Amino acid sequence: MALVDTRKMFDSALKGGYAIGGFNVNNMEITQGIVSAVAEEKAPLILQVSRGARAYASMAYLKAIIDAAVAENPNIPMVLHLDHGDTFETCKQSIDDGFTSVMIDASSRPFEENIKVTKGVVEYAHDNNVVVEAELGQLGGIEEDVAGVSSDDVSEHLTDPDEAVEFVERTGCDSLAVACGTSHGAYKFKSEPKLALDVIQEIGERLPGFPLVMHGSSSVLKEFKDLINKYGGDMPDAMGVPESAISEAVKMTVCKVNIDTDLRMAMTAKVRQVFAEKPREFDPRKYLGPAREAIKAMVKHKLHILGCAGKAAECS
Numbered sequence: 643m644a645l646v647d648t649r650k651m652f653d654s655a656l657k658g659g660y661a662i663g664g665f666n667v668n669n670m671e672i673t674q675g676i677v678s679a680v681a682e683e684k685a686p687l688i689l690q691v692s693r694g695a696r697a698y699a700s701m702a703y704l705k706a707i708i709d710a711a712v713a714e715n716p717n718i719p720m721v722l723h724l725d726h727g728d729t730f731e732t733c734k735q736s737i738d739d740g741f742t743s744v745m746i747d748a749s750s751r752p753f754e755e756n757i758k759v760t761k762g763v764v765e766y767a768h769d770n771n772v773v774v775e776a777e778l779g780q781l782g783g784i785e786e787d788v789a790g791v792s793s794d795d796v797s798e799h800l801t802d803p804d805e806a807v808e809f810v811e812r813t814g815c816d817s818l819a820v821a822c823g824t825s826h827g828a829y830k831f832k833s834e835p836k837l838a839l840d841v842i843q844e845i846g847e848r849l850p851g852f853p854l855v856m857h858g859s860s861s862v863l864k865e866f867k868d869l870i871n872k873y874g875g876d877m878p879d880a881m882g883v884p885e886s887a888i889s890e891a892v893k894m895t896v897c898k899v900n901i902d903t904d905l906r907m908a909m910t911a912k913v914r915q916v917f918a919e920k921p922r923e924f925d926p927r928k929y930l931g932p933a934r935e936a937i938k939a940m941v942k943h944k945l946h947i948l949g950c951a952g953k954a955a956e957c958s
């Protein structure tokens with residue numbers, strides 16, 4: 643199966659009350675770990691490439707790795723998605739490079755400007771049979787609330803349901819990343835994790851059947867956090883989104899959940915463990931191999947949290 647776009651996946655996810663994982667890839671081992679997990683679990687997959695990943699690995703190498711994954715797994719529907727495209731040019735380049743889905747993130751710009759930029763990307767993308775994820779609202783607001791800003795300030799960072807309806811109607815985007823209290827990175831909350839699931843609920847009611855996306859939704863799994871801290875790392879305050887909250891959100895209209903930090907932490911934990919336990923080890927296969935296995939096991943677990951294990955056929 644060639645690369646597909648997200649339309650069939652999101653239709654099936656909406657009907658079935660589950661979500662597809664958007665997993666970020668930067669190199670061969672991460673890609674192989676993710677892909678072997680979805681192959682065993684028969685799950686649909688969105689492979690995400692950020693601008694940083696493009697710069698790190700070069701698109702030619704990443705595309706060749708992803709093409710190999712597609713060729714080896716003919717029964718797994720896979721999307722190649724640009725994560726956080728910041729300009730029309732970045733999105734256009736990715737569409738021209740063969741991406742089947744792009745994100746335009748103009749969420750830091752004023753509302754009207756966000757609409758204008760997003761609309762331009764949607765027109766070019768749809769002309770090329772590519773789908774577009776846009777973003778409205780800003781992530782990380784509740785993190786600031788825990789640090790002490792008032793609840794009035796927090797509500798300014800979350801996606802406004804009225805604006806979401808207008809934004810989707812005027813831009814024609816295919817899915818929308820919403821701010822509901824999550825944030826990027828390993829330090830999402832300072833004390834108790836708090837998600838504004840009511841915002842997702844309300845946007846879902848105002849835009850029935852429209853796919854929403856959650857960014858910054860790694861869980862910072864205890865297993866890997868503990869290994870990192872045990873073997874010389876220093877991340878005692880790392881905290882992610884509870885998997886119970888993810889499970890609730892995917893039953894609403896959240897169709898895509900982005901996971902990057904958990905991949906990074908799995909890989910880092912295993913590499914640290916090998917170096918600590920075998921100080922004489924210098925064969926990259928002996929530490930990248932266990933890292934790849936850890937990613938595979940972690941992703942398999944995530945596919946069950948998202949509910950998309952076993953759904954490859956109905957998403958094809």
Ligand SMILES: [Zn+2]
Pocket residue numbers: 726826857858900
């Ligand atoms: Zn993101």
